[in-house]
Amino acid sequence: MRYLYFFFCYLLYSMCAYCQVKDTFEVHFPFNISKISKEEIKHIDLLIFNDKLIHGNKLIVLGYADFVGGSSYNDTLSMHRAKNVLNYLISSGFDKNDIQLCIGKGKIDRNNIKGNDGYAPDRKVQIIIDRAAMIKKLPPGNTTTYSSLDDKIEFENLKVDQVLILNNIFFKLNSPEILEQSRPDLQKLLNFMQKFPTVKIQVEGHVCCMGPVDGTDSKYKHRNLSECRAEAIYNNLVEKGISKDRVKYIGLGNRNPVVRNEVTEADKQRNRRVEIRILSK
Numbered sequence: 001m002r003y004l005y006f007f008f009c010y011l012l013y014s015m016c017a018y019c020q021v022k023d024t025f026e027v028h029f030p031f032n033i034s035k036i037s038k039e040e041i042k043h044i045d046l047l048i049f050n051d052k053l054i055h056g057n058k059l060i061v062l063g064y065a066d067f068v069g070g071s072s073y074n075d076t077l078s079m080h081r082a083k084n085v086l087n088y089l090i091s092s093g094f095d096k097n098d099i100q101l102c103i104g105k106g107k108i109d110r111n112n113i114k115g116n117d118g119y120a121p122d123r124k125v126q127i128i129i130d131r132a133a134m135i136k137k138l139p140p141g142n143t144t145t146y147s148s149l150d151d152k153i154e155f156e157n158l159k160v161d162q163v164l165i166l167n168n169i170f171f172k173l174n175s176p177e178i179l180e181q182s183r184p185d186l187q188k189l190l191n192f193m194q195k196f197p198t199v200k201i202q203v204e205g206h207v208c209c210m211g212p213v214d215g216t217d218s219k220y221k222h223r224n225l226s227e228c229r230a231e232a233i234y235n236n237l238v239e240k241g242i243s244k245d246r247v248k249y250i251g252l253g254n255r256n257p258v259v260r261n262e263v264t265e266a267d268k269q270r271n272r273r274v275e276i277r278i279l280s281k
Contacts, residue, residue, distance in 0.1 A: 227251025
């Protein structure tokens with residue numbers, strides 16, 4: 001009996017873990033229409049800016065239609081809907097090679113619903129984050145270490161893939177605008193790059209896991225916030241004379257939180273951070 005209990009616990013855990021592998025977002029369409037409406041474009045833009053959809057995500061795009069009309073017509077309609085969403089994602093900076101699948105699934109049969117008006121919730125495209133495809137095994141002997149960026153770092157102690165943490169980089173709410181109180185840590189980073197002229201780095205932006213994006217500047221609406229913030233640090237270094245070929249930047253959204261269960265504003269601030277990864281020395 002005891003073993004049976006543990007078996008069911010394991011089965012339940014496995015099912016929960018599987019369900020968490022993918023996150024699904026929906027784009028809805030009017031009756032017999034495959035063009036994305038302005039309202040749904042805004043919806044996609046907010047998903048991108050709020051780091052729900054992140055450049056580098058592996059995505060599955062599935063189109064659907066409601067039960068009104070023949071199967072052949074709805075197969076074509078659902079495919080057009082899926083392709084239009086795919087094309088919009090690509091125009092927003094997503095790599096077409098990261099789209100794992102884009103197909104039309106045709107109509108969704110509803111035996112309990114009658115009439116010629118169809119069923120509006122079935123006129124949709126699902127954008128699914130394929131997290132299983134994003135999981136990468138660390139190479140043998142991975143040496144990632146974390147430490148604060150300070151003036152005591154010596155060249156011989158630097159390691160490739162080491163992460164240097166900037167604890168006091170602050171941004172305007174829902175914006176990549178760097179706040180004035182970030183100046184000391186920006187100077188530390190500049191000093192580091194000048195002290196070690198052969199070192200190449202990657203600036204990695206992170207955001208907290210919750211919070212609205214009301215008031216988002218339209219200038220950034222097609223890109224995720226963490227990437228814009230990482231680019232702001234990159235631009236700061238380049239403006240101060242650091243060569244572009246020594247610096248890369250990437251936005252990682254909320255995939256790697258320091259605090260997984262945010263309760264206080266301090267928790268969120270710890271997740272809203274910038275890290276510097278050593279690419280070569």
